[in-house]
Amino acid sequence: MQPDNRKPVSPGVKAALEYGPLIVFFLAFMLLRNRSVTLGGTEYGGFIVATMIFVPVLALTTFLLWRLTGKLSAMQLLTLVLVVVFGGLTIWLNDERFLKMKVTIIYAIFAGLLALGLILRKNWLELVMGEALPMQHEGWMKLTFRMVLLFAGLAIANEFIWRTMSDTAWVNFKTFGLPVIMFAFFMGNAGLFNRYALDKKDD
Known part of the structure; x- marks a missing residue:
C-alpha cells in the first residue's frame, strides 16, 4: 500500500468546499425566489431551480474534498446521498x-x-x-x-x-x-x- 502524500488542506479551502454549496443555494434562491423558469416544457419555481444548482455543486465539492483529503466523514457521505435522493425527488416531482x-x-x-x-x-x-x-x-x-x-x-x-x-x-x-x-x-x-x-x- 503506497503512502498518502497529500498535503494538509488549508482550513479556508476546506471551509469553502464544505459550506460553499449552501451559500450557492442561498444566493440562487434569493435571486430566483420570485421568478419561474420553464425547462423542457415544465415550469419550475425559484426554489426548485436553486435545488438544481445545489445538488451538482454539492456532489462536486464533496468529490474535491475526497480527492484533497483522501477521506470523507460519515456525515458528509450521508448528506451527499440524502441530498442527491431528496434533491432529485424535489426536481423530478417539482415539489x-x-x-x-x-x-x-x-x-x-x-x-x-x-x-x-x-x-x-x-x-x-x-x-x-x-x-x-x-x-x-x-x-x-x-x-x-x-x-x-x-x-x-x-x-x-x-x-x-x-x-x-x-x-x-x-x-x-x-x-x-x-x-x-x-x-x-x-x-x-x-x-x-x-x-x-x-x-x-x-x-
Missing part, C-alpha cells in the same frame, strides 16, 4: 417538500444512531471524533446525550419551520440558523471539553 424534509431525516438519523449507541453502551461519537477531541469516556457519554437532544430538537425545529413558515424563512434557517446553533452548542460545551480533556501524556 420542494422533499428537500426540506431531508434536513429532518438527517438529524433524526443522527439522533437515533447516537441514542442507540448509548443504549448499547457503544459510544460511536467517541470513535469518530476521539482523535480530534481527546476526552475521558464519561465526557463522551455526556456529550453524546446532549447531542441526541440537539439533533432531535433540530429535527423538530426544521419540521415546524418548513411546515408553518415561508420558503425564505426556511432557507435562512438552513443557511444561517443551523450553523449558528451548532457553533453555539459546541461553545456552550467548552466547560465539558475542559473538564474531561485528556492530557497528551495520558493514554
Whole structure:
C-alpha cells in the first residue's frame, strides 16, 4: 500500500468546499425566489431551480474534498446521498417538500444512531471524533446525550419551520440558523471539553 502524500488542506479551502454549496443555494434562491423558469416544457419555481444548482455543486465539492483529503466523514457521505435522493425527488416531482424534509431525516438519523449507541453502551461519537477531541469516556457519554437532544430538537425545529413558515424563512434557517446553533452548542460545551480533556501524556 503506497503512502498518502497529500498535503494538509488549508482550513479556508476546506471551509469553502464544505459550506460553499449552501451559500450557492442561498444566493440562487434569493435571486430566483420570485421568478419561474420553464425547462423542457415544465415550469419550475425559484426554489426548485436553486435545488438544481445545489445538488451538482454539492456532489462536486464533496468529490474535491475526497480527492484533497483522501477521506470523507460519515456525515458528509450521508448528506451527499440524502441530498442527491431528496434533491432529485424535489426536481423530478417539482415539489420542494422533499428537500426540506431531508434536513429532518438527517438529524433524526443522527439522533437515533447516537441514542442507540448509548443504549448499547457503544459510544460511536467517541470513535469518530476521539482523535480530534481527546476526552475521558464519561465526557463522551455526556456529550453524546446532549447531542441526541440537539439533533432531535433540530429535527423538530426544521419540521415546524418548513411546515408553518415561508420558503425564505426556511432557507435562512438552513443557511444561517443551523450553523449558528451548532457553533453555539459546541461553545456552550467548552466547560465539558475542559473538564474531561485528556492530557497528551495520558493514554
